[in-house]
Amino acid sequence: MGWEEKQVRGYPEFVRTAQSYHGRPIFALFCGDKDAEGRSWCPDCVTAEPIVRKELHNLPDESVFIYCLVGDRAYWKDPNNEFRRNLKLTGVPTLLKYGTPQKLVEEECFKAELVRMLFTED
Amino acid sequence: SVQAHKEEDNPQKTMEVNGLTPVLDSYDYDLIVIGGGSGGLAAAKEAAKYEKKVMVLDFVTPTPQGSSWGLGGTCVNVGCIPKKLMHQAALLGQALQDSRKFGWQFTEEVQHNWMTMTEPVQNYIGSLNWGYRVALRDSKVTYENAYGVFVGPHTIKATNKKGVEKLYTAERFIIATGERPRYLGIPGDKEYCISSDDLFSLPYCPGKTLVVGASYVALECAGFLAGLGLDVTVMVRSILLRGFDQDMANKIGEYMKDHGVNFIREFVPIKVEQVEEGTPGILKVTAKSTTGDQVIEGEYNTVLLAIGRDPCTRKIGLDKVGVNINEKTGKIPVNDEEQTNVPYIYAVGDILQDKLELTPVAIQAGRLLVRRLYAGATTKCDYVNVPTTVFTPLEYGACGYSEETAVEKFGEENIEVYHSNFWPLEWTVPSRDNNKCYAKIICNIQDNERVIGFHVLGPNAGEVTQGFAAAIKCGLTKEQLDNTVGIHPVCAEV
Numbered sequence: 001m002g003w004e005e006k007q008v009r010g011y012p013e014f015v016r017t018a019q020s021y022h023g024r025p026i027f028a029l030f031c032g033d034k035d036a037e038g039r040s041w042c043p044d045c046v047t048a049e050p051i052v053r054k055e056l057h058n059l060p061d062e063s064v065f066i067y068c069l070v071g072d073r074a075y076w077k078d079p080n081n082e083f084r085r086n087l088k089l090t091g092v093p094t095l096l097k098y099g100t101p102q103k104l105v106e107e108e109c110f111k112a113e114l115v116r117m118l119f120t121e122d
Numbered sequence: 123s124v125q126a127h128k129e130e131d132n133p134q135k136t137m138e139v140n141g142l143t144p145v146l147d148s149y150d151y152d153l154i155v156i157g158g159g160s161g162g163l164a165a166a167k168e169a170a171k172y173e174k175k176v177m178v179l180d181f182v183t184p185t186p187q188g189s190s191w192g193l194g195g196t197c198v199n200v201g202c203i204p205k206k207l208m209h210q211a212a213l214l215g216q217a218l219q220d221s222r223k224f225g226w227q228f229t230e231e232v233q234h235n236w237m238t239m240t241e242p243v244q245n246y247i248g249s250l251n252w253g254y255r256v257a258l259r260d261s262k263v264t265y266e267n268a269y270g271v272f273v274g275p276h277t278i279k280a281t282n283k284k285g286v287e288k289l290y291t292a293e294r295f296i297i298a299t300g301e302r303p304r305y306l307g308i309p310g311d312k313e314y315c316i317s318s319d320d321l322f323s324l325p326y327c328p329g330k331t332l333v334v335g336a337s338y339v340a341l342e343c344a345g346f347l348a349g350l351g352l353d354v355t356v357m358v359r360s361i362l363l364r365g366f367d368q369d370m371a372n373k374i375g376e377y378m379k380d381h382g383v384n385f386i387r388e389f390v391p392i393k394v395e396q397v398e399e400g401t402p403g404i405l406k407v408t409a410k411s412t413t414g415d416q417v418i419e420g421e422y423n424t425v426l427l428a429i430g431r432d433p434c435t436r437k438i439g440l441d442k443v444g445v446n447i448n449e450k451t452g453k454i455p456v457n458d459e460e461q462t463n464v465p466y467i468y469a470v471g472d473i474l475q476d477k478l479e480l481t482p483v484a485i486q487a488g489r490l491l492v493r494r495l496y497a498g499a500t501t502k503c504d505y506v507n508v509p510t511t512v513f514t515p516l517e518y519g520a521c522g523y524s525e526e527t528a529v530e531k532f533g534e535e536n537i538e539v540y541h542s543n544f545w546p547l548e549w550t551v552p553s554r555d556n557n558k559c560y561a562k563i564i565c566n567i568q569d570n571e572r573v574i575g576f577h578v579l580g581p582n583a584g585e586v587t588q589g590f591a592a593a594i595k596c597g598l599t600k601e602q603l604d605n606t607v608g609i610h611p612v613c614a615e616v
Contacts, residue, residue: 101248108256117259 003059009033009069011082017066018098025063026098027119029109030089032076033069041073048093048109055115066098151177153495154278154292156270156438159195161471161484162298163254168492170261177290178263179270179280183302186312189320192251193258193265196300196472197481199247204322205342207243209513212349216515223552234350236327244323272439276466279439294495297445297454297462297469298488299438301431301479306334310394314405315425318343326401328352329423334391336362338512340428341374345515348383355384355420357391359412359429363512367524370560370577377516377558377579388412394425433473443467448475458502460491478508509576509591511584516558519587521594523575528564537574538565540600544616546581561616563603571600578613586614 006021008014018026029052032042040046056065070076070083070092083089096103097118104114153169155162158180169176182199184190191199211234218232258265268280268288276291303317316324318339329352333344336358348354356378363371379385389409398404402423410417433452440447440454446463447454453475460468468491471484486503493499509521528537541562549555564575576590590598608615 100252101245102252104256111260113259114256117255121255 001062003056003061003063003065005056005065005067007067007069010071011086014066014068021064025060026066027059027063028066028068028094028096028098030068030070030083030092030094030096032092033072042076042092044091044106044109045093048095051110051112052093052095052115055112055119058116058119060120149276149291149293151175151264151290151292153177153294153296153492154179154270154290155296155298156278157195157298157300157434157471158193158254158265159298159300159471159484160197160481161300161488162195162296163193163258163488164485165296165298165470165488165492166263167257167261168489169496170263172492172496174496176263177292178258178265179268179278180265181267181269181281181283183269185317185319186305187316187320189323191323192248193254193267194247194251198250198254200319200322202481203247203250204243205318205346206513207246208239208322208346208350209342211239212346212515215349215351220548220552220554236324236350239350240323240325270438272443272445274442293466295467296488296491297435297438297440297467297473298471298484299434299473301433301472303427304430304432305427306391306429308392308394310396310405311427314394314396315427317427321426328426329402330421331355331424331426332357332407332420332422333426333428335428335430336360336364337428337430338363338366338514339431340426341378341514342512343426343428344383345378345513348378348381349515353384354382355386355422357386357389357407357409359390360388366512366518367520367526367575367577369525369562370518370520370579373558373560373579374512374514374516374518377555378514380555380558381515386418389418391425392417397421431472431479435473451475459494460487460503477505478510480508480510483508507591507594509587511587513584516579517581517583519576519578519583521576521587521591522573523564524577525562525564525575528566528575532566532568532574536567538567538571538600539563540565542616544580544613546613547611548581559613563600565600573598573600573603580613582613589614 006017008017031045031049032040034040059065075081076092091106093109094103094105095109095118102118104118108114152174154177155166156179158178162178166176166178180193182190197203215234255265266280268282270278270280273279278290279287280290281287303319305311321343331347331352331354333340333354333356340356344354344356362375389411391407391409393408395406396403397406404421404423405425406419406421407425408417408419435447435452435454444464445467454462454469454473455475456462456469460470462469470487470491472479490501490503507522512518525539539562543557544559544561545556546559559580561578563573565571566574573594576594578586
């Protein structure tokens with residue numbers, strides 16, 4: 001049964017979705033909100049997204065890829081937002097393997113090699 | 123001295139590599155590093171900077187209890203890092219007690235939860251393991267989680283945890299396989315005892331613990347376990363901290379005894395039996411005196427063995443490539459350029475004979491070695507005046523000669539020892555010991571009273587010692603020290 005993608009927005013929806021897939025490998029990409037034309041306020045997210053998407057076919061079977069929009073720029077800049085506080089995110093884009101210390105932050109997400117390593121190796 | 127390695131004629135032609143016969147002058151890699159610890163990773167990353175094709179092989183054979191860990195070696199996973207964090211946990215416990223005297227009011231007694239501490243410690247270690255993998259991949263260093271064994275000249279066999287074997291060749295090798303805790307060789311040791319390899323990821327509180335050994339590992343672990351509120355006993359065969367200044371070692375022991383650690387001196391365990399299963403269970407330890415016939419017994423939840431560490435050099439095929447090791451200790455003798463008796467095989471880190479077993483030493487040696495190999499550098503690793511710190515409840519920092527070694531080398535009449543007790547200001551208000559902290563310097567009278575040994579026992583000893591190590595490297599004399607105005611009020615001003 002390959003892998004599947006879920007798109008969510010905001011912290012509560014992310015947590016609910018992650019919990020509903022408990023027991024399966026969960027990978028998540030956190031990006032800034034997109035405007036009506038589909039462009040994110042976060043330029044690094046714009047760069048990273050296609051690179052990450054190109055590696056999705058490497059995801060292990062049964063895994064879930066959660067694409068999560070975190071909020072607008074003002075929300076993200078608040079040092080107390082729930083993503084920073086609870087998930088310890090320090091920047092967007094962040095690509096992580098949920099429930100492990102394995103993550104790639106900002107420019108690390110631009111490197112296909114590293115994305116592939118995150119998806120395929122233990 | 124380096125002996126020339128005599129290669130048999132055309133060794134490569136007699137070997138198969140994945141069905142193909144390898145050509146001598148085209149190796150798979152410029153450098154293969156065996157061991158992904160402090161020394162190995164530093165060397166690998168440095169070599170990648172010079173655009174060399176590098177592979178790192180790292181594999182952790184699980185402990186008898188089944189513990190294992192990720193890339194990074196002893197320091198990161200089961201050494202310095204978790205040790206210092208748990209030492210900090212114990213110090214915070216002490217600070218909580220002191221805080222009442224400084225006006226903080228809380229009525230409940232404070233308890234410690236082992237799992238609450240170990241979870242973030244292990245998560246941090248996990249992030250370091252991941253960080254190393256990212257760093258290696260980013261530097262284009264190939265990393266394989268596989269056990270490397272030499273099978274012939276320039277050739278290594280790597281076996282992963284699924285048993286899949288691959289052969290690789292390299293122009294040069296660096297052995298950085300490190301060490302693992304030694305067991306006693308008595309009934310019940312492997313079945314029931316744990317070591318430092320298990321302690322930092324133990325999934326339950328160790329409870330009443332017997333620590334066997336008097337190494338810094340034993341005393342540091344005993345120290346923080348007691349600091350967390352556990353009932354701790356240390357069983358010592360003879361002296362504390364062999365190799366360290368004995369005057370300081372005894373002061374450390376006294377402090378620990380005054381602060382609730384029990385010591386059983388001049389006994390060795392001869393048998394460990396299980397009384398009750400559990401996490402933790404109950405173990406019965408039988409021990410015999412080293413000075414007579416007396417036999418004693420005791421019951422503990424956990425028995426932690428910390429009697430020494432042995433190099434991982436016996437099962438890596440060194441005989442196949444002719445690398446000499448010290449048969450008794452397993453250590454590898456090298457020249458001052460970290461080269462073994464086989465010219466294309468080098469070694470760094472804890473496995474080296476007669477060198478200090480410290481992370482920064484391994485890192486420095488690994489980096490400088492690689493710079494000499496690939497960047498035309500000539501600097502050799504300086505093993506003299508390396509500072510260290512023992513993170514016992516009362517920390518001990520040292521750099522240079524112990525008093526005994528100085529007397530032995532220079533003669534008692536040629537050295538002068540200046541010493542002082544001191545009372546940290548922060549300890550006054552909570553009425554903590556006023557005569558336990560101590561500092562001494564050992565000076566060489568014949569050489570302008572050059573400071574050749576620095577020892578300090580007190581809080582933040584590591585932070586204090588680092589600066590003095592630099593001064594000693596510059597040739598600090600007693601007069602220069604006297605002319606340096608102190609910072610007040612800090613312990614270091616003494």
